[in-house]
Structure formats: structure tokens, C-alpha cells
Amino acid sequence: MxxxxxxxxxxxxxxxxxxxxxxxxxxxxxxxxxxxxxxxxxxxxxxxxxxxxxxNQAARSLVTRQSGAVAVIIAEPEFRVFSDPFFEQQVRGISRELTANDSQLVLLWVEGPGDHDRIARYLGGGHVDGALAFSLHHDDGLPALIRDSRVPAVFGGRPGSGSGSGAAVPYVDCDNRGGARSAVRHLAGLGRERIAHIAGPRDQTSAADRADGYRDVLFDADPALTVQGGFTVDSGARAMAELLDRRPDLDAVFAANDLMAAGALRVLRERGRRVPEDVALVGFDDVAGVAEAADPPLTTVRQDIEGMGRLMVRLLMRVLSGRDGREAGAPASVIMPTELVRRASA
Amino acid sequence: MxxxxxxxxxxxxxxxxxxxxxxxxxxxxxxxxxxxxxxxxxxxxxxxxxxxxxxNQAARSLVTRQSGAVAVIIAEPEFRVFSDPFFEQQVRGISRELTANDSQLVLLWVEGPGDHDRIARYLGGGHVDGALAFSLHHDDGLPALIRDSRVPAVFGGRPGSGSGSGAAVPYVDCDNRGGARSAVRHLAGLGRERIAHIAGPRDQTSAADRADGYRDVLFDADPALTVQGGFTVDSGARAMAELLDRRPDLDAVFAANDLMAAGALRVLRERGRRVPEDVALVGFDDVAGVAEAADPPLTTVRQDIEGMGRLMVRLLMRVLSGRDGREAGAPASVIMPTELVRRASA
Incomplete structure (x- = not known):
């Protein structure tokens, strides 16, 4: 050569x-x-x-409009992307299914709104056949940006209101509200009477739906029994400390994800509260390496995180095949069931 | 609309x-x-x-040959990508510098050789202006694939032999061998006489260079004092257990990275060996969230992981500007210095 x-x-x-x-x-x-x-x-x-x-694939893609690549966009900064096992599991499901379709996964994330223009140019540039986006936030502009790019897309989790017009984008979500209800009912069934809620970020539909599920069961709960966290271990610890300061008599906690439950567990131990004897604790997600590994192992609401990732790819492939005129319309969104997994913490 | x-x-x-x-x-x-x-x-x-x-950027890139995106390729499977803080730190440096250059980072990883064809098509397809690749292995074909794709590239870490012909690809590395020598000399200076080595994967130059540095100082060490791990916590634990079985009299360990040192620490504690009193321990990398957070905090060989990521981008930008004819030839590779950081473990 x-x-x-x-x-x-x-x-x-x-x-x-x-x-x-x-x-x-x-x-x-x-x-x-x-x-x-x-x-x-x-x-x-x-x-x-x-x-x-x-x-030159760029030349070829003028004709075929195919790049063989799919963008996976996590609407979180890099430190969350690499530290939250939920994302790893979702990406694992997506990765396996894309490999089965001989599509190249390219991962992007969003440090902040300053990245949006660049991501829009990239998506609009014909370098990916489709996009999968998850951990969307209300009003962060990303769902609208993706819709406006006209790149075929599937969302992970229901996007919030104000997420733009344009073509309907199907999503895959779990039954957040029903799952939360099952968690709170379980705690009530154990005879717990002062059940607190560590909520997730208000600007994500998953967190809002889980808080709604809590209120479905405990519609007359003291508002002081709910504190908002940020879906991270440290934010769960801070929320737990605040809850104990506000309501030292609490006897149960439903945390909106396992990472926050792990943070709550740490603070409960530091403050000398036994789990589950003094305070029963339920998480959400059944995320790998966290829920079952906790001490005591967490009772939690399981969603099939990896399966949802795989399903996102399958829906995207249907959107893409629909572009050939073989199918009409976008596929419907899918809500997957959740399951309460009982372990030692409640 | x-x-x-x-x-x-x-x-x-x-x-x-x-x-x-x-x-x-x-x-x-x-x-x-x-x-x-x-x-x-x-x-x-x-x-x-x-x-x-x-x-259509694909059309435009026929003329400008620019996509505005750079591929970051980690030559490891997804479970390593998301669990090794070294990668996160390297990617953080790359991400910040690419953002400063208004380039879109797209992250890829390699589950196995079955992914190579697809990655080669993607790189050859004009969808990225350049590629940064790290954690390369001898004989895994990826360096050759990247060279053959003719996409301007910079490697993180010196690629091994057998990594293909074609255009010279500059790399950024740290002084692995010199850093290892400083670690082993430090242990010898503490009066330790039976210094073991937990080596990294034989097929990575960083691991081979660190093992060479160990042998530079201890050229007559018992071969039984060296066990190979896989740069993960669990592999470090397994290697430590094997070393203690082989040579219960060992009084120091140089682990080729901090994750393996953390695994070794766990096994030393389980076996009732005090660190540093009974066994002094030194790691490599000074990786965030591991070395300083260990109990006791790890003495280790620091390399500027994030800075190396930033430097990879700067070299790539010089390669890209060289394509405009403003500069001749590829930039030279860079070897960055290391520094022994003393903490409690040795």
C-alpha cells in the first residue's frame, strides 16, 4: 500500500x-x-x-439516506451518565438490540443547554438513521429539538408537556404511577402510619408520576413528609436527613429510585434507626448492583430496564421501516408493567 | 409549520x-x-x-468533508466503560476540550471483534472528522482498523506491535515505566524486601510497561511474586488471594492500577493483614473516587488522566488543521510525566 x-x-x-x-x-x-x-x-x-x-458513505447516504448508526442521547451530564447504573442497564439493552440489527450505537449526552445547537446540527446532518433519547426533562428543550430535527426517534420515558410540536415520537415507559401505588400500599399493609416520600426531580415525568402514585394512596399525607431529591445517592441522603429533622416520628420511606434509597439507608444507619424495624424502606427500579446489594437488601419496584432499552430499538426499527412506505403511521407508545420485589428493607 | x-x-x-x-x-x-x-x-x-x-450535512460534507463530530472509541466492553472511573475521567477531559472546539463527541465501545466491521464502516463513512481511541489491546485489530479507515486519529496510550501499517497515528501516554519504578523504589525505600506485583492485562502496553518498571528495580524478584489481573477490582482481589497463597511472607504490593489495589485491600483486610504495617500497598493512576477514598487512602502513581484526554483532542485538532495544508506531517506523540502521591497505604 x-x-x-x-x-x-x-x-x-x-x-x-x-x-x-x-x-x-x-x-x-x-x-x-x-x-x-x-x-x-x-x-x-x-x-x-x-x-x-x-x-464515501456521505455520498452514498445522499441516495440511501442511511448511515448505519443510531444516536443514543442521555439528557444528563457526563458525571450522571457514568455513575447511574440505570443508564448503564438501559444502554446495555439498547446496545444488544442495535448490534442484532447491525446498527452502530453512538452515545451522546448533554452537559447543558449550551450543547443543544451542536446536537441539533449533528442530528440534522444525516449522520444517524435515528435517535433514542432518555432521562428527558420538562422544558429542557431536548425533546423539541429532537422532534424538530425530523430524525426518526423513540423516547425512553414519557416526555413532559412543552416538549415541542412536530411529528409524534413514540416512547417506552414503565407504569410509574401504578408501581408507586404498590410500594406505598405495601408499606401501609405493614401497618406503617407515617410514610414519607423522597421524590425525584420535579421536571421528570417518572418522578412526577411516582409522586402522584404516592398521593393516590396517601391523599391526606402531611406535605412535610415529602422531600425532593435528584435521583442520586447523595441527594437521597440529604432528603432523608431533612425528613428526619422535620418528622422524627416517621416509620416508613418510599424513595422514588434505588440510588436515593441507598443514600437514605446510609443516613438512617448514621442516626441509629434500624431498617426495617424502626423505618421500613422501599425503592424503585431494582437497579443492578444497588437494590439487592444494599444492607439490608432493598424491597423495591422492579422495572425491566434492559428490556425497555431493547424495546426502544424495536420501535425505532419499525419507525425506520415505516419510512419505506411499508407501514403507515408511527408505532404506539408502550407502557411496561412493574412488579414489587420484596426483600429485607420493608 | x-x-x-x-x-x-x-x-x-x-x-x-x-x-x-x-x-x-x-x-x-x-x-x-x-x-x-x-x-x-x-x-x-x-x-x-x-x-x-x-x-443535509451529508451533502455538505461531500464538499467540506466535515461532520462536526469526533468519535471516542473505548476498546473495552460496555460493562468496563461504565464502571472504570479512569475512562470517565479521560472522557471528561476529551468532552470539555471538544466542547471548546464546538465538536460533537460521539462515544463508541467494542464488545468484541464481531463489532469491528461495523465500526470500520462507520469510521469510513464520513460521519466523523476524527477519532480518539483508548484502552487499546495488542492484536485486537482496532488500531489497524482505525489506521486503515484513514480517519484522522489520536490514540490514548501507546498501541502495541502488530497494530497495523498505514499513516502514523500520534498517541498520548504517561511515563508508565518510570512511574512504576518510582512506586517500587518507594516500597524498597521503606525497607520492604518481598515486594509483589499485581500486573495488568499482558496485551496492553500500559500494563507491560508498568511490569517492566517493576523488574527494572527488582530484576531478581521471585517470578511467583507477580500475578496478572485485569485492571478491575475483582481481578485485583483474586490476584491478591493468589499472591498470599503463594508467598504468605510478602510485605509489599505494587498494583498496576488503583482498582486492582482496592481489590487487594479488601482481601488483605479479610485475611487479617494490616496495611501498611504488615503489607505496604501502592497503586497507579490516582483515579478519582478510588485512591483517596480507600481505607487507608492509597499511595499511588498519579497521572493527569483528564489532562491527557484534553491533550488528545488538541493533537487531533492539529492533525485536522494539517489536512488543510497549513502544517506538514503528523504531530509527535506525547509522554506525560507521573508523580508519586504519598498517602497512608505505603
Whole structure:
């Protein structure tokens, strides 16, 4: 293989020149077209080999509009992306299903609104066939940006209101509200009378739905029994400390995710409260490496996180096949069931 | 905005038709070209706005060969990508520097050789301006694949032999061998006489260089004092258990990274060995959330992980600007210094 200056790629012109054919002929061979005599086609293929020519997918995608890649966009900053096992599990499901479809996963995240223009340009640029986005927030502009980009997309979790117009984007979610109700009913069934709630970020529908589920069961609960966290371990610890200061008599906690429950567990231990004897604790997600590994292991509301990731890909593939005119309309959104998993904490 | 079928994008033809101009005129306006009378240009811009037309970057990149995106490829499976804080720190440095350059980071990883063809197609497809790859392994084919793709690239860590021909790819590494020597000399200086080594994967140059540094100082060490791990916490624990079985008299351990040192610490505690009194322990990396957080805090060899990530981007930007003919040749590789950080473990 001849030396190439760093970073330069051989052009189709170079291939044509080396093969002694016209650019049009070289192009027909490279693009698998018929109508080129075998000896000429062989010369072009030899030149392709010798020069290490790589057909420009950008050119090809003008015709096929296919890049073979799917963007996975996590609407959280990098430190959350790499520290929250929920994202890892969701991405694992997505990754396996994309691999099964021979699509390349490219992962993006969002440090803040300053990233939006750049992400919009990227999505609008024809470099991905579709996008999967999750951990969306109300009013963060990302759902609208994705809709406006007109890239076929599926959301993980129901987007909030104010998330833009444009084509309907299907989503995959779990039954957050029903799951929360089952958690709180379980605590009430244990005879607990002062059940607190550590809620997730108000601007995410999953957190809002879980708080609604709590209120469905305990519609007359003291508002002081609810404190908001940020879906992280430390925010759960802070929320637990505040709850104990406000209502030292509390006897149960429903945390809106397992990471916050793990933080609550730490504070309960530090303050000398036994779990579940003094305070019963239920989480949400049954996230790998957290719920079952906690001491005591967490009773929690399980959702099939990896399965939801796989399902997002399957819906996206249906959207993409619909673009060929074989199917009409966008697929419907899917709400998956949850299941209360009883362990030692409640 | 008029309704669009899901996933379909308005074409330049549609813009031209709506503006009542030729496709060529619409194209000139969209691509910022001059030579179009103001009233016509305004009509085209209005049509672009009304139809929500997004210029096809794939078409544009035929001319500019720029996508505005850079691929970051971690040559490890997803479970390592999301659990090793080294990767997070490296990616954080890369992410910040790419943002400063208004480039979109897209993250890829490699579950196994079965992913190579797909990644090669993606890299060859013109969807990224460059690639940064790290945690490369000998003989895994990825360095060769990246070189052969002719996408401008920078490696994190020196690639091994057998990593392909083609254009020279600069790399950023730390002084692994010198850092290892400083760790082992420190242990010897404490009067330790049976210093073991938990080595990293044999097929990574960082691990091989650190093992060489250990042998530079202890050229006559008992081979039984070296056990290989996999740069993970659990592999460090397994290696420590094996070392204690082989040589119960050992009085110091140099682990080739902090995660393995953390695993070793767990086993030493379980076996009733005090650190540092009975066994002195030194790690490598000074990775966030591990070395300083360990109990006792780890003495370790610090490398500037985030800074190396930033430097990889700066080198890539020089490669990319060199393609414009403003600079000749690829930038030289950079070896960054390391520093022994003394804490309680040795």
C-alpha cells in the first residue's frame, strides 16, 4: 500500500486514474452497479485495493439516506451518565438490540443547554438513521429539538408537556404511577402510619408520576413528609436527613429510585434507626448492583430496564421501516408493567 | 409549520418550489453562497423557515468533508466503560476540550471483534472528522482498523506491535515505566524486601510497561511474586488471594492500577493483614473516587488522566488543521510525566 499523507483519503478520481477508466465508470463499479465490462471492473477493484479507497458513505447516504448508526442521547451530564447504573442497564439493552440489527450505537449526552445547537446540527446532518433519547426533562428543550430535527426517534420515558410540536415520537415507559401505588400500599399493609416520600426531580415525568402514585394512596399525607431529591445517592441522603429533622416520628420511606434509597439507608444507619424495624424502606427500579446489594437488601419496584432499552430499538426499527412506505403511521407508545420485589428493607 | 409524515424531511426541491426559484438558486442561498439577489434570497430563507428545512450535512460534507463530530472509541466492553472511573475521567477531559472546539463527541465501545466491521464502516463513512481511541489491546485489530479507515486519529496510550501499517497515528501516554519504578523504589525505600506485583492485562502496553518498571528495580524478584489481573477490582482481589497463597511472607504490593489495589485491600483486610504495617500497598493512576477514598487512602502513581484526554483532542485538532495544508506531517506523540502521591497505604 503506497504511503499516504496523514489523514488524507484516496479519492474516487485517484481510483479512476489508476485504473485508467473514467470517474463515472469507477463510480459504477464502486457502487455495485452493473453495465461495466468485467476487465474494466477488475481494474477498478484492483485500484480500490491498492489505494485503500473507502467509498464515501456521505455520498452514498445522499441516495440511501442511511448511515448505519443510531444516536443514543442521555439528557444528563457526563458525571450522571457514568455513575447511574440505570443508564448503564438501559444502554446495555439498547446496545444488544442495535448490534442484532447491525446498527452502530453512538452515545451522546448533554452537559447543558449550551450543547443543544451542536446536537441539533449533528442530528440534522444525516449522520444517524435515528435517535433514542432518555432521562428527558420538562422544558429542557431536548425533546423539541429532537422532534424538530425530523430524525426518526423513540423516547425512553414519557416526555413532559412543552416538549415541542412536530411529528409524534413514540416512547417506552414503565407504569410509574401504578408501581408507586404498590410500594406505598405495601408499606401501609405493614401497618406503617407515617410514610414519607423522597421524590425525584420535579421536571421528570417518572418522578412526577411516582409522586402522584404516592398521593393516590396517601391523599391526606402531611406535605412535610415529602422531600425532593435528584435521583442520586447523595441527594437521597440529604432528603432523608431533612425528613428526619422535620418528622422524627416517621416509620416508613418510599424513595422514588434505588440510588436515593441507598443514600437514605446510609443516613438512617448514621442516626441509629434500624431498617426495617424502626423505618421500613422501599425503592424503585431494582437497579443492578444497588437494590439487592444494599444492607439490608432493598424491597423495591422492579422495572425491566434492559428490556425497555431493547424495546426502544424495536420501535425505532419499525419507525425506520415505516419510512419505506411499508407501514403507515408511527408505532404506539408502550407502557411496561412493574412488579414489587420484596426483600429485607420493608 | 405544516404537518410532515413521521420521519420525512423536506427536500431542497420543496424549498425551491415554495420560494418560486430554481433548485440551483435555493442551493446557493442555503449554502451561504453569494450572487443571489436579496429579494430572492429572502424568499428562500422564508421557505426554509416555513418548511423546517435542515440542510443535509451529508451533502455538505461531500464538499467540506466535515461532520462536526469526533468519535471516542473505548476498546473495552460496555460493562468496563461504565464502571472504570479512569475512562470517565479521560472522557471528561476529551468532552470539555471538544466542547471548546464546538465538536460533537460521539462515544463508541467494542464488545468484541464481531463489532469491528461495523465500526470500520462507520469510521469510513464520513460521519466523523476524527477519532480518539483508548484502552487499546495488542492484536485486537482496532488500531489497524482505525489506521486503515484513514480517519484522522489520536490514540490514548501507546498501541502495541502488530497494530497495523498505514499513516502514523500520534498517541498520548504517561511515563508508565518510570512511574512504576518510582512506586517500587518507594516500597524498597521503606525497607520492604518481598515486594509483589499485581500486573495488568499482558496485551496492553500500559500494563507491560508498568511490569517492566517493576523488574527494572527488582530484576531478581521471585517470578511467583507477580500475578496478572485485569485492571478491575475483582481481578485485583483474586490476584491478591493468589499472591498470599503463594508467598504468605510478602510485605509489599505494587498494583498496576488503583482498582486492582482496592481489590487487594479488601482481601488483605479479610485475611487479617494490616496495611501498611504488615503489607505496604501502592497503586497507579490516582483515579478519582478510588485512591483517596480507600481505607487507608492509597499511595499511588498519579497521572493527569483528564489532562491527557484534553491533550488528545488538541493533537487531533492539529492533525485536522494539517489536512488543510497549513502544517506538514503528523504531530509527535506525547509522554506525560507521573508523580508519586504519598498517602497512608505505603
Amino acid at each position: 503506497p504511503e499516504q499523507p496523514a489523514g488524507s483519503r484516496p479519492t474516487l478520481e485517484a481510483v479512476a486514474a489508476r485504473a485508467g477508466v473514467s470517474r463515472a465508470t469507477a463510480s459504477r463499479v464502486v457502487n455495485g452497479g452493473a453495465g461495466v465490462r468485467q476487465p474494466l471492473a477488475d481494474k477498478v477493484r484492483e485500484a480500490v485495493e491498492e489505494l485503500g479507497y473507502v467509498p | 405544516p404537518e410532515q409524515p413521521a420521519g420525512s424531511r423536506p427536500t431542497l426541491e420543496a424549498v425551491a418550489a415554495r420560494a418560486g426559484v430554481s433548485r440551483a438558486t435555493a442551493s446557493r442561498v442555503v449554502n451561504g453562497g453569494a450572487g443571489v439577489r436579496q429579494p430572492l434570497a429572502d424568499k428562500v430563507r422564508e421557505a426554509v423557515e416555513e418548511l423546517g428545512y435542515v440542510p
